[in-house]
Amino acid sequence: MSEQISFEPPRGMRDFYPEDMAWRNRVFDAFRAAATQAGFEPYDACVVESYALLARKAGEEVGNQIYHFTDKSDRHIALRPEMTPTLARMVAQRQHQLSFPIKWTTIAQCFRYERMTKGRKREHYQWNLDIIGEDSILAEVEVLGTACNALRKMGLKDEDDRVRVSSRALLAELLQASGIEEDKHASIFLALDKRGKIPDEGIKEILRDGGIDDNGIEKAFELLNVKDLDGVAKLVSQDSIALNNLRELFRLAEIAGFAGQLVFDISVIRGLSYYTGIVFECFDTAGEFRAIFGGGRYDNLLTTIGGDPTSAVGLGFGDVVVTELLKSRLGENAALPKNGVFVGFMTPDEKDAALKVAAKLRSNGENVNLCLKKMKPKQFFSRASTSSCLQAIYLGPDDVASGKAKIKNLETREETEFALN
Amino acid sequence: MSEQISFEPPRGMRDFYPEDMAWRNRVFDAFRAAATQAGFEPYDACVVESYALLARKAGEEVGNQIYHFTDKSDRHIALRPEMTPTLARMVAQRQHQLSFPIKWTTIAQCFRYERMTKGRKREHYQWNLDIIGEDSILAEVEVLGTACNALRKMGLKDEDDRVRVSSRALLAELLQASGIEEDKHASIFLALDKRGKIPDEGIKEILRDGGIDDNGIEKAFELLNVKDLDGVAKLVSQDSIALNNLRELFRLAEIAGFAGQLVFDISVIRGLSYYTGIVFECFDTAGEFRAIFGGGRYDNLLTTIGGDPTSAVGLGFGDVVVTELLKSRLGENAALPKNGVFVGFMTPDEKDAALKVAAKLRSNGENVNLCLKKMKPKQFFSRASTSSCLQAIYLGPDDVASGKAKIKNLETREETEFALN
Numbered sequence: 001m002s003e004q005i006s007f008e009p010p011r012g013m014r015d016f017y018p019e020d021m022a023w024r025n026r027v028f029d030a031f032r033a034a035a036t037q038a039g040f041e042p043y044d045a046c047v048v049e050s051y052a053l054l055a056r057k058a059g060e061e062v063g064n065q066i067y068h069f070t071d072k073s074d075r076h077i078a079l080r081p082e083m084t085p086t087l088a089r090m091v092a093q094r095q096h097q098l099s100f101p102i103k104w105t106t107i108a109q110c111f112r113y114e115r116m117t118k119g120r121k122r123e124h125y126q127w128n129l130d131i132i133g134e135d136s137i138l139a140e141v142e143v144l145g146t147a148c149n150a151l152r153k154m155g156l157k158d159e160d161d162r163v164r165v166s167s168r169a170l171l172a173e174l175l176q177a178s179g180i181e182e183d184k185h186a187s188i189f190l191a192l193d194k195r196g197k198i199p200d201e202g203i204k205e206i207l208r209d210g211g212i213d214d215n216g217i218e219k220a221f222e223l224l225n226v227k228d229l230d231g232v233a234k235l236v237s238q239d240s241i242a243l244n245n246l247r248e249l250f251r252l253a254e255i256a257g258f259a260g261q262l263v264f265d266i267s268v269i270r271g272l273s274y275y276t277g278i279v280f281e282c283f284d285t286a287g288e289f290r291a292i293f294g295g296g297r298y299d300n301l302l303t304t305i306g307g308d309p310t311s312a313v314g315l316g317f318g319d320v321v322v323t324e325l326l327k328s329r330l331g332e333n334a335a336l337p338k339n340g341v342f343v344g345f346m347t348p349d350e351k352d353a354a355l356k357v358a359a360k361l362r363s364n365g366e367n368v369n370l371c372l373k374k375m376k377p378k379q380f381f382s383r384a385s386t387s388s389c390l391q392a393i394y395l396g397p398d399d400v401a402s403g404k405a406k407i408k409n410l411e412t413r414e415e416t417e418f419a420l421n
Numbered sequence: 422m423s424e425q426i427s428f429e430p431p432r433g434m435r436d437f438y439p440e441d442m443a444w445r446n447r448v449f450d451a452f453r454a455a456a457t458q459a460g461f462e463p464y465d466a467c468v469v470e471s472y473a474l475l476a477r478k479a480g481e482e483v484g485n486q487i488y489h490f491t492d493k494s495d496r497h498i499a500l501r502p503e504m505t506p507t508l509a510r511m512v513a514q515r516q517h518q519l520s521f522p523i524k525w526t527t528i529a530q531c532f533r534y535e536r537m538t539k540g541r542k543r544e545h546y547q548w549n550l551d552i553i554g555e556d557s558i559l560a561e562v563e564v565l566g567t568a569c570n571a572l573r574k575m576g577l578k579d580e581d582d583r584v585r586v587s588s589r590a591l592l593a594e595l596l597q598a599s600g601i602e603e604d605k606h607a608s609i610f611l612a613l614d615k616r617g618k619i620p621d622e623g624i625k626e627i628l629r630d631g632g633i634d635d636n637g638i639e640k641a642f643e644l645l646n647v648k649d650l651d652g653v654a655k656l657v658s659q660d661s662i663a664l665n666n667l668r669e670l671f672r673l674a675e676i677a678g679f680a681g682q683l684v685f686d687i688s689v690i691r692g693l694s695y696y697t698g699i700v701f702e703c704f705d706t707a708g709e710f711r712a713i714f715g716g717g718r719y720d721n722l723l724t725t726i727g728g729d730p731t732s733a734v735g736l737g738f739g740d741v742v743v744t745e746l747l748k749s750r751l752g753e754n755a756a757l758p759k760n761g762v763f764v765g766f767m768t769p770d771e772k773d774a775a776l777k778v779a780a781k782l783r784s785n786g787e788n789v790n791l792c793l794k795k796m797k798p799k800q801f802f803s804r805a806s807t808s809s810c811l812q813a814i815y816l817g818p819d820d821v822a823s824g825k826a827k828i829k830n831l832e833t834r835e836e837t838e839f840a841l842n
Contacts, residue, residue, distance in 0.1 A: 005473050005726055007514035010498050013467035015511055018525070021463040037783050039761065039790025042442040046434035046544055047468065047530070052426050069490030072534055077431050090436055093428035099804060101793050104439070109468070113493055123467055131793070138772065138793045255773055256780045305426055340460065351559065352676055359677045362458050369460025372522050372552070372559045383520060
């Protein structure tokens with residue numbers, strides 16, 4: 001006799017039953033379709049990475065959260081917390097063969113060992129878009145346009161979400177103009193990024209501990225009150241590259257047809273320290289959920305692992321928040337449209353005919369869910385109506401005797417007769 | 422300065438560059454399409470499982486090969502070596518809510534720490550089809566028909582592969598008829614399964630060590646010479662359930678249209694001990710590769726983890742062998758058909774027009790790879806021809822001035838003029 005063991009997944013890990021998988025497929029299909037439509041090439045790598053690679057890139061916080069272990073040959077390996085170090089490794093490996101710019105995409109499972117709170121599991125999937133080796137703002141436009149397209153393909157409306165755009169380079173210029181030296185910028189960015197998560201007083205304390213004087217702190221907070229690019233223009237020089245880049249982004253997004261989705265928001269900073277240019281975060285307009293996606297330009301990723309300097313724009317789009325948002329906007333049961341034919345039979349004598357009908361429909365490209373057991377009419381139609389199928393064919397002795405049967409639309413209840421042979 | 426770190430993936434793990442990913446997508450798309458067409462519902466679970474669950478089900482050999490470790494809360498977790506224990510856990514968890522039979526499918530990444538030999542990595546993807554809670558042979562037919570359909574969708578021809586079918590239950594009847602007691606059957610199955618991998622003499626030795634006498638060994642080997650079901654019929658009783666089930670399988674496969682892919686082969690045994698009925702393995706007809714897929718009926722899976730007894734038919738179909746086979750039959754570069762439009766521009770003055778054309782084509786549902794940099798004609802068309810696109814649009818100053826441009830088919834070299842607005 002075997003002892004009963006737990007039927008639950010390990011703590012923090014997710015099971016996807018068919019109804020969960022339907023949502024995941026809706027989201028992943030939109031990721032894939034939007035990336036394909038914009039010419040991004042799919043790539044992937046194993047979720048197991050070398051610990052040395054991950055630790056090199058990861059900030060201290062993430063470093064503590066890495067699932068890591070040694071294999072039987074004492075190799076120090078880990079489950080990746082994000083895809084970017086792996087991307088950097090793969091690009092660095094072929095840096096002299098690839099034709100830049102490259103546009104790559106993946107849907108990567110990522111692991112973080114963190115305290116469990118609502119909506120925070122220890123693994124999630126993250127759709128990544130990266131354009132590597134292109135300095136022009138067209139790269140930002142392609143990445144943002146593709147992400148917005150994915151939201152539309154999932155079924156969200158234009159008014160459901162907005163992308164808040166800012167620029168690390170612009171913030172740096174503004175801090176510089178306020179007399180705050182460059183070596184203080186990184187710690188200011190990290191502190192200001194906590195806004196909304198901890199009280200402003202706490203942020204000021206962090207800045208004070210980081211060696212920023214009261215005047216600097218006041219200036220930093222003042223900057224966050226700038227509302228638009230015209231407000232920015234009053235504070236920086238006319239030939240500010242950062243400002244012109246932001247203006248170019250909005251101009252090109254207008255041509256590409258998604259400028260209405262973008263808003264300038266100077267308070268968008270992004271936690272990770274490696275961003276160097278334009279940064280962005282997408283939120284639901286109702287403000288109910290955490291960020292849907294985020295990203296920006298980063299310039300020194302390859303150099304941290306020993307590759308050549310290369311400019312890149314990247315985006316990370318998790319599966320959790322957008323799925324919650326979709327369920328809330330479309331309804332819990334709206335994951336996939338009904339499709340296909342549910343086929344069943346009343347007695348064992350109709351089994352062969354049912355199999356034949358199923359095979360014929362499938363060879364015509366139809367999706368067919370063949371019931372493997374005989375069923376009474378009531379049971380059959382009850383199952384059919386809760387299935388994912390739109391139509392049903394139920395064969396009884398009379399149908400086989402007459403050589404004719406009916407296909408029923410389960411929504412309209414309309415029936416159409418057809419010949420069994 | 423940072424020390425250079427390795428750009429290689431950890432030993433035994435695979436990177437998928439875009440050209441590898443194209444093959445993987447060809448294979449996975451066929452898995453998904455065939456499963457959907459046959460009404461299998463997708464499910465999934467995290468690659469991290471509890472070690473206790475995996476060790477319970479795994480044979481001793483697999484048990485030694487599990488990647489396992491303890492997390493920061495001292496939980497003993499592992500990377501699954503196969504999906505079946507997870508499937509059993511998920512089904513057991515909802516055994517009283519699910520409407521049986523269920524037909525489930527997944528493409529699961531699985532890990533085994535094993536000696537590295539050619540073609541054997543430490544991770545692979547395995548497509549799983551399982552029908553749980555159905556005793557009739559229609560379950561076997563659905564699983565096998567779906568797998569054969571996937572092979573066709575990948576582009577293999579009917580003559581490229583054959584499924585060898587046998588039955589554990591039949592072998593048990595035959596051994597019984599030869600006077601070999603039931604408690605010896607399992608060790609005989611495991612020994613005979615090694616045929617072709619180790620010399621017959623070695624198998625005989627294993628059998629002798631397992632307590633089978635010389636007469637039994639001779640009988641076991643004799644059985645492997647039975648060539649067809651008529652040969653079987655001479656050795657077992659007329660009302661043998663196992664024989665009738667095999668006959669029913671071939672009869673139903675005829676109705677479903679894939680009987681030509683099946684051959685009876687008594688030597689198919691399958692290594693794992695949990696099979697109880699029909700078993701099968703698919704091979705390329707040229708005999709160049711290892712098994713493409715394998716599976717069969719198993720009856721006591723849920724009971725080993727504490728669930729109720731349930732009959733099931735399962736299939737595991739790895740990504741490695743079939744990809745090698747496809748490359749060998751279709752050619753290394755045949756992964757995906759060319760598709761989409763490559764769009765580029767000669768000088769920065771055409772950038773806006775190129776972006777506009779790309780946006781317009783995309784909104785019409787076309788796939789468009791927009792080049793982000795200005796390019797000279799030669800460079801543009803050289804890139805276009807090595808891209809995955811079938812068509813190209815290249816904008817120069819004259820095109821923008823005239824408001825007209827050309828779309829070129831890169832294979833036929835045919836050009837069609839269109840208006841830029």
